[in-house]
Amino acid sequence: MKRTETKQVKIGRLTIGGQNKVLIQSMCKHKTSHIDEVVKEINECEALGADLMRLSVLDEEDAQAFKEIKKQVKIPLIADIHFNPDFAITAIKNGVNKIRLNPGNINDETKIKEIVELAKKKNVAIRVGANSGSVNPDVDKFDIPLSHKLVFSVKKHVEILEKYDFHNIVISLKASNVKETIDAYRIASELFPYPLHIGLTEAGPLDISLIRSTAALSPLLLEGIGDTIRISITGRAQDEVIAAKRLLHDCGLYDNYPTLVSCPTCGRTQVNVQELGKKVFKYLEDNSINLHVACMGCVVNGPGEAKGADIGIAGGKGQYVIFKKGVVIKKVSEAEAYDALIEEINKLR
Ligand code: SF4
The missing domain is CATH 3.30.413.10 (Sulfite Reductase Hemoprotein, domain 1)
Known part of the structure; x- marks a missing residue:
């Protein structure tokens, strides 16, 4: 299937975007500094087909933990950071391959510059994303559809990175509503040259998420939109990986599967x-x-x-x-x- 041509972005040993295969992502459910549990979870997800894993960074201990976790796993890791730029810097120094961070949420311009320079030096990608719960307040006040609010919110973050000549960008726009999610990704696919990480937010427990995620993500995948995918489930990360693999297979995007x-x-x-x-x-x-x-x-x-x-x-x-x-x-x-x-x-x- 011919997919939407996006800029190719390196995430560790993987390349996403362009005509590369859609990669499967999940997120660790354990606290990142609980290294043994996290390593076990990542390795089990990899065995089931996960290409990359995201981990939350709540404190300095989590940001430091990447150093040890990286030694014990093979797949690229993404650090999910909200608001604290110092955690981003520590996580990058400790070997993460990508960070999820919205630069518009960081008030200190010198810190943004520092993160961007370090990310360039270490060849680390940055995912900027808007969720229905984190729409930019300047955008939220307008009476426009949520899909447009998500796109405008992301645009503001992207422009900050581009101002510093940073283009190793991945974008996500997640709503928990099927139609809003589809609309947002369709607009983003036209507007941005960067690869898209597709998924829903607050998708629900396994049985509900399977239907909701399939309803939202299959139309996008069949239109060639989406470079990485996560099926969010209130449940095990391993089930997220299996669900993503089955969905990609049924959309003709994953061959090696029964x-x-x-x-x-x-x-x-x-x-x-x-x-x-x-x-x-x-x-x-x-x-x-x-x-x-x-x-x-x-x-x-x-x-x-x-x-x-x-x-x-x-x-x-x-x-x-x-x-x-x-x-x-x-x-x-x-x-x-x-x-x-x-x-x-x-x-x-
Ligand atoms: S294949 Fe036979 S058993 Fe199955 S639903 Fe059709 S008629 Fe019924």
Whole structure:
């Protein structure tokens, strides 16, 4: 898929923007100075597909902790800093690859200059972002849509960085409302040359966030907008990574991942296809098997409806048929079904 051409920005060993792949980001849920917990969380997220992780900086201890964390993880790290410019300087000195900081929130011009000069020297990118809760007060007073307020707020921050000839910029504009988020990113994509980090803010717990995030982010991804993605979840960072990966895969932007299709089941179903589907998908995910697999409830419609799958299984009365590209290749009992399907899947690897 041809994506919107944005400026390429280096984040450690990664490059975002341009036609590079959309990178998966999550955020640590532990306090940054709790180094062991944070390192474990980052490494688990990396194993699940995270490309980069963001960490909050609440105090000097957190800013200092990057030095040790960097030694124990491989993926690039982003320090999330609000208001305190000294934490940004410490975090950069301790090896972060990117900082999230809104320069318009820092009153001391000399500090902004210091951060920018250090970021240039260390090749550290800066993400400027507006959330629905942090719209610039000068912009907030106007009676205009939230999407416009987000864009204008970001513009003010970007202009400060550009004034100091800093262009290693990434932008985000997050609302918790689906339409406002889509509108804001569409405008930003036209207005700024910089890569966009897409996501929602306050997206809710897992089940709610999955729907809300998919509703907001898929239209953008399918239009070629978005260079990094985060699915915010009131829950585990690991689940954010899995959700982002699945969404990118379903939008045709992440190849190395299985595709499972299964029918909703109905009165024709005479086997437990729900359990079988779950077990099969877990096997495909755990073993990184990049195949299109179907688990269907009946032989009447199953093989035909799922003929696009590389391989599939469809239930009958106490038995299943296994099919490849819609053509039945064997019959197996319900008890044998899982093992028989896995055996056939492994022949295709
Ligand atoms: S494939 Fe068969 S069991 Fe599944 S929903 Fe369709 S008709 Fe029902």
